[in-house]
Amino acid sequence: MSSIAVMASVDIVALRLEPEAQRLEVLLHRREREPHLSQWALPGVIVNGRTPDNSLDAAAERALQEKAQVVPRHMEQVGTEGNAFRDPRGWSLSTYYMALLDPAQSVDGERLAFVDVASILARKVVLPFDHAVLIQRACERLAAKSSYSSLPLYLLPERFTVLDAVGATQACLGRAVNGTSLRKRLDRLKEVGWVLDTGERQQPRLGRPQQIYRHLPADTGPFLFERSLLPEG
Amino acid sequence: MSSIAVMASVDIVALRLEPEAQRLEVLLHRREREPHLSQWALPGVIVNGRTPDNSLDAAAERALQEKAQVVPRHMEQVGTEGNAFRDPRGWSLSTYYMALLDPAQSVDGERLAFVDVASILARKVVLPFDHAVLIQRACERLAAKSSYSSLPLYLLPERFTVLDAVGATQACLGRAVNGTSLRKRLDRLKEVGWVLDTGERQQPRLGRPQQIYRHLPADTGPFLFERSLLPEG
DNA sequence: AAAATAGTGTCTATTAGACAATATGTC
DNA sequence: GACATATTGTCTAATAGACACTATTTT
Numbered sequence: 001m002s003s004i005a006v007m008a009s010v011d012i013v014a015l016r017l018e019p020e021a022q023r024l025e026v027l028l029h030r031r032e033r034e035p036h037l038s039q040w041a042l043p044g045v046i047v048n049g050r051t052p053d054n055s056l057d058a059a060a061e062r063a064l065q066e067k068a069q070v071v072p073r074h075m076e077q078v079g080t081e082g083n084a085f086r087d088p089r090g091w092s093l094s095t096y097y098m099a100l101l102d103p104a105q106s107v108d109g110e111r112l113a114f115v116d117v118a119s120i121l122a123r124k125v126v127l128p129f130d131h132a133v134l135i136q137r138a139c140e141r142l143a144a145k146s147s148y149s150s151l152p153l154y155l156l157p158e159r160f161t162v163l164d165a166v167g168a169t170q171a172c173l174g175r176a177v178n179g180t181s182l183r184k185r186l187d188r189l190k191e192v193g194w195v196l197d198t199g200e201r202q203q204p205r206l207g208r209p210q211q212i213y214r215h216l217p218a219d220t221g222p223f224l225f226e227r228s229l230l231p232e233g
Numbered sequence: 234m235s236s237i238a239v240m241a242s243v244d245i246v247a248l249r250l251e252p253e254a255q256r257l258e259v260l261l262h263r264r265e266r267e268p269h270l271s272q273w274a275l276p277g278v279i280v281n282g283r284t285p286d287n288s289l290d291a292a293a294e295r296a297l298q299e300k301a302q303v304v305p306r307h308m309e310q311v312g313t314e315g316n317a318f319r320d321p322r323g324w325s326l327s328t329y330y331m332a333l334l335d336p337a338q339s340v341d342g343e344r345l346a347f348v349d350v351a352s353i354l355a356r357k358v359v360l361p362f363d364h365a366v367l368i369q370r371a372c373e374r375l376a377a378k379s380s381y382s383s384l385p386l387y388l389l390p391e392r393f394t395v396l397d398a399v400g401a402t403q404a405c406l407g408r409a410v411n412g413t414s415l416r417k418r419l420d421r422l423k424e425v426g427w428v429l430d431t432g433e434r435q436q437p438r439l440g441r442p443q444q445i446y447r448h449l450p451a452d453t454g455p456f457l458f459e460r461s462l463l464p465e466g
Numbered sequence: 467a468a469a470a471t472a473g474t475g476t477c478t479a480t481t482a483g484a485c486a487a488t489a490t491g492t493c
Numbered sequence: 494g495a496c497a498t499a500t501t502g503t504c505t506a507a508t509a510g511a512c513a514c515t516a517t518t519t520t
Contacts, residue, residue: 004240004279004281005238005239005240005241005281006238006239006240006241006280006281006282007237007238007239008238008239008241008315008326046237047239047315047324047326048237048238048239048324049239049317049323049324053317054316054317054318055315055316055317056313056314056315056316056326059315077312077313079310079312079313080289080310080312080313080328081289082241082280082288082289082292082328083287083288083289084282084286084287084288085287090282091280091281091282093241093280093289093326093328095313095315095326095328148381148461161472162472162473163471163472178509178510178511179472179473180473180474180509180510180511180512181508181509181510183473183474184508184509184510185508185509188508203518203519204470204471204472204518205470205471205519206469206470206471206518206519206520207469207470207471207472207517207518207519208470208471208472208473208516208517208518209471209472209517209518210471210472210473211472211473224461225508226460226461226463226482226507226508227459227460227461227480227481227507227508227509228381228459228460228509229509229510230459230480230509230510394499395499395500396498396499411482411483411484412499412500413482413483413484413485413500413501414481414482414483416500416501417481417482417483418481418482421481436491436492437491437492437497437498437499438492438497438498439491439492439493439496439497439498440490440491440492440496440497440498440499441489441490441491441497441498441499441500442490442491442498442499443498443499443500444499444500458481459480459481459509460480460481460482460507460508461482462482462483463482463483463507467520468519468520469518469519469520470517470518470519470520471516471517471518471519472515472516472517472518473514473515473516473517474513474514474515474516475512475513475514475515476511476512476513476514477510477511477512477513478509478510478511478512479508479509479510479511480507480508480509480510481506481507481508482505482506482507483504483505483506483507484503484504484505484506485502485503485504485505486501486502486503486504487500487501487502487503488499488500488501488502489498489499489500489501490497490498490499490500491496491497491498491499492495492496492497492498493494493495493496493497
């Protein structure tokens with residue numbers, strides 16, 4: 001049985017919207033063991049028959065709790081990367097999940113930090129293993145789905161404005177987004193009950209106050225629109 | 234190292250369009266070892282450091298060649314299922330791929346057969362492990378993407394008619410599809426060079442002859458439309 | 467009042483879909 | 494010619510997007 005076995009782990013690409021510049025950040029964890037001891041890497045856990053997990057999803061939950069110490073608004077499996085080179089110890093597998101966090105999620109301690117995704121993808125920050133690739137794949141998934149779904153709203157706090165929604169969508173897509181279109185989408189989401197209109201207002205530094213929308217606490221899955229936001233306009 | 238290891242495999246959900254009724258069939262392989270020896274199951278291979286595969290994708294290719302003995306027009310990873318119960322030997326992982334075959338793909342020998350997908354999902358045919366779940370997930374992925382992409386065309390022979398395209402799309406989506414819409418989509422695919430108009434005709438039993446389209450031999454990835462085919466009409 | 471920002475209304479473009487009209491073959 | 498089937502053309506509906514216009518607040 002050991003001859004048919006391989007190292008396997010679950011890694012979490014937990015994404016947060018940085019409040020100021022509305023750019024994506026990924027949660028990294030300082031490694032507690034070799035290889036790459038004490039380097040910043042994706043939080044993850046080993047999976048095997050001796051760990052307490054009954055399933056991959058359960059292992060992902062445990063990784064979130066034990067290592068990342070955050071509660072995501074949404075989580076989904078993205079894929080599995082497996083080859084002979086990604087881990088110096090030999091053939092290994094990593095099933096990686098995308099988790100979307102409330103921007104208010106903060107981390108304490110020396111072992112956790114949020115790092116700008118763009119600087120990782122540009123290789124300005126270098127991660128061990130193939131973690132940069134996993135982050136890239138997760139962001140590609142996020143971008144693809146963001147065009148035709150309400151997925152970016154999982155990156156917003158429970159109460160948010162139209163401008164927040166535009167910013168989140170732009171961060172996910174990596175390009176400008178039409179405000180009118182996003183307003184219409186929020187109207188649609190209001191119709192189906194995916195978001196609520198609180199009736200409350202919020203005063204920006206200057207100008208007319210903003211309507212405050214609210215999303216539901218539970219992850220009911222993203223709403224799928226019938227058309228995509230278009231590349232140019 | 235053996236204490237941090239787990240059983241892992243790659244399984245292939247190879248789908249074919251049954252020529253007559255235009256229903257989806259999946260390729261099954263009679264198992265050559267325990268557990269579930271000589272039962273029909275998904276073709277797959279073990280992955281670990283001792284097998285010749287450099288990567289998961291390479292293992293998937295090997296599974297196709299050695300076990301399934303078919304060459305797909307398209308293949309993509311769908312996901313990974315892992316838990317303590319799916320294999321009687323203990324905790325195990327299966328990364329499973331969706332492969333789309335030419336309907337002319339046939340199999341010879343006693344160890345391979347195409348089986349109607351619907352009867353598997355309805356549990357009229359019972360498969361070992363959680364293979365029915367893997368097939369279901371692959372079909373869900375196929376249905377989701379078929380609504381907004383040219384994925385169903387990978388199930389067609391190189392030369393096909395509009396009616397073939399309608400049939401394939403219906404089989405993938407599991408519901409009726411508007412013929413006019415599909416014609417327009419084929420026009421769009423012709424514009425971008427994803428399909429070609431051969432100029433040739435084919436005579437059905439009765440009536441006006443059908444135009445014959447042709448797709449390119451290489452898998453350039455599905456074309457993504459900006460809108461979905463709509464649920465009712 | 468001026469400036470800034472939010473939100474609304476109107477128009478266009480695109481594409482799915484319904485369906486009538488036409489083309490082209492077999493019997 | 495009758496019939497079957499394929500294809501084209503016309504119209505509608507829905508929604509993304511552009512943009513002018515209005516609303517509401519601060520300074």
